[in-house]
Amino acid sequence: MKNLFFVLLIFVRVIASSTFCPSSLTFNVLSYGATGNGHTDDTQAFLKAWKDVCGATRNYVKLLIPDNKMFLLQPLSFKGPCNPATIEVLLEGTVTAPERVGVWKFLDNRRKWIQFSDISGLVMKGGGQIDGQGAAWWNSNDVSNRPTALHFHNCKDVRLSSIHHKNSPRNHISIDTCNSLEISHIHITAPEESPNTDGIDISGSSNIFIHSSHIQTGDDCIAINSGTSSVNISDIFCGPGHGISIGSLGRNGEDARVEEIYVRNCTFVGTSNGVRVKTWRGGRGYARKIRFEDIKVVGVKQPVIIDQEYSSVEMESERSAVKISEVSYRNVKGTSSSDSAVELSCDPNVGCSEILMEDISITKEDGSVATASCTNAHGTSSHCNPIVPCLN
Ligand SMILES: *[C@@H]1O[C@H](CO)[C@@H](O)[C@H](O)[C@H]1NC(C)=O
Ligand SMILES: *[C@@H]1O[C@H](CO)[C@@H](O)[C@H](O)[C@H]1NC(C)=O
Numbered sequence: 001m002k003n004l005f006f007v008l009l010i011f012v013r014v015i016a017s018s019t020f021c022p023s024s025l026t027f028n029v030l031s032y033g034a035t036g037n038g039h040t041d042d043t044q045a046f047l048k049a050w051k052d053v054c055g056a057t058r059n060y061v062k063l064l065i066p067d068n069k070m071f072l073l074q075p076l077s078f079k080g081p082c083n084p085a086t087i088e089v090l091l092e093g094t095v096t097a098p099e100r101v102g103v104w105k106f107l108d109n110r111r112k113w114i115q116f117s118d119i120s121g122l123v124m125k126g127g128g129q130i131d132g133q134g135a136a137w138w139n140s141n142d143v144s145n146r147p148t149a150l151h152f153h154n155c156k157d158v159r160l161s162s163i164h165h166k167n168s169p170r171n172h173i174s175i176d177t178c179n180s181l182e183i184s185h186i187h188i189t190a191p192e193e194s195p196n197t198d199g200i201d202i203s204g205s206s207n208i209f210i211h212s213s214h215i216q217t218g219d220d221c222i223a224i225n226s227g228t229s230s231v232n233i234s235d236i237f238c239g240p241g242h243g244i245s246i247g248s249l250g251r252n253g254e255d256a257r258v259e260e261i262y263v264r265n266c267t268f269v270g271t272s273n274g275v276r277v278k279t280w281r282g283g284r285g286y287a288r289k290i291r292f293e294d295i296k297v298v299g300v301k302q303p304v305i306i307d308q309e310y311s312s313v314e315m316e317s318e319r320s321a322v323k324i325s326e327v328s329y330r331n332v333k334g335t336s337s338s339d340s341a342v343e344l345s346c347d348p349n350v351g352c353s354e355i356l357m358e359d360i361s362i363t364k365e366d367g368s369v370a371t372a373s374c375t376n377a378h379g380t381s382s383h384c385n386p387i388v389p390c391l392n
Contacts, residue, residue, distance in 0.1 A: 036069025054082035067092035080119035091128035137169035171198035192240035194218035243273035250283015297334035321347035341370035344377035355379030
């Protein structure tokens with residue numbers, strides 16, 4: 001009798017927490033004890049729900065974070081590998097980090113807030129919000145300890161869309177060691193003065209598609225770092241912020257490899273850089289096969305920049321550099337808020353080669369002529385205003 005009661009109880013709970021349909025099952029965090037009142041720590045409830053989601057013997061499973069609720073979460077890690085071929089995290093409500101720096105409880109010193117790792121087949125969407133509560137961190141002296149808000153590590157086939165992500169203590173989304181990932185229709189916001197609040201950072205990953213999104217933060221909108229290849233970025237509105245960056249690469253002698261990057265139809269408004277490739281002295285490796293197309297700049301301080309002199313400290317041992325080649329710029333138009341439209345500052349030993357510029361038209365904001373400068377850059381150009389002296 002007691003057993004029967006127990007079985008019934010489980011049955012009722014499954015009914016309560018899930019929507020049955022032939023192949024999908026929904027797990028609602030509220031059924032695992034989450035309060036969603038914005039004050040009570042709901043971390044354990046999320047982890048319990050994740051355990052069932054990850055272990056479910058279904059093909060397609062949903063983790064529901066419902067609308068009109070705010071869930072306070074401490075740093076937590078959603079780990080795979082999981083049973084379902086696809087897990088959908090349906091973020092309809094808000095998840096928020098602790099408001100005060102002192103109450104964050106980190107997992108073994110990893111400075112991440114929400115982490116997904118070792119997962120294949122993850123969809124995150126739902127129109128909800130992720131609030132990193134960064135303000136307290138930006139003001140604290142503890143700069144190096146500021147955490148990343150959302151981290152994807154060792155993931156495959158991830159799709160992230162329709163999320164508003166704001167005020168990370170550090171970078172908003174970091175992607176490392178992932179293959180096949182798409183981010184679209186997201187909105188990332190943090191104040192222009194907030195330090196190191198990159199929108200999306202990518203390293204060690206390939207087959208990445210980021211499109212149709214607004215990124216307005218205090219640092220790079222998107223930064224592409226070492227070990228990354230096959231990245232398409234399109235239809236991005238960036239600003240304020242530091243623009244879209246390849247690098248910085250080659251720090252501390254790093255052997256950096258970045259290739260097949262395609263940035264298309266992006267708009268930069270009031271950013272410090274538009275499209276930038278930056279490397280440190282002393283690094284090795286390459287950044288190559290990079291295309292920037294249909295780029296609009298409005299009041300951007302350095303619309304087009306390659307910067308290989310990233311470190312101002314010159315050392316004898318730092319004779320090497322990351323090799324930059326096959327970089328093309330087509331149809332880049334708009335205005336610069338400084339004198340500079342194009343700056344190609346390449347390393348004296350390694351240089352930049354096969355740089356192509358076509359249909360460039362950038363003036364100063366008052367309509368007067370902006371400048372283009374080059375050091376150690378080689379390649380060709382046509383229809384450029386201003387004329388790029390080293391490319392012909
Ligand atoms: C990037 O775009 C190219 C050309 O349009 C396409 O062939 C490739 O599959 C795309 N890759 C990704 C990862 O979106
Ligand atoms: C360029 O991006 C904007 C959004 O920023 C989009 O509305 C437009 O359709 C895109 N154009 C092309 C040709 O892809």
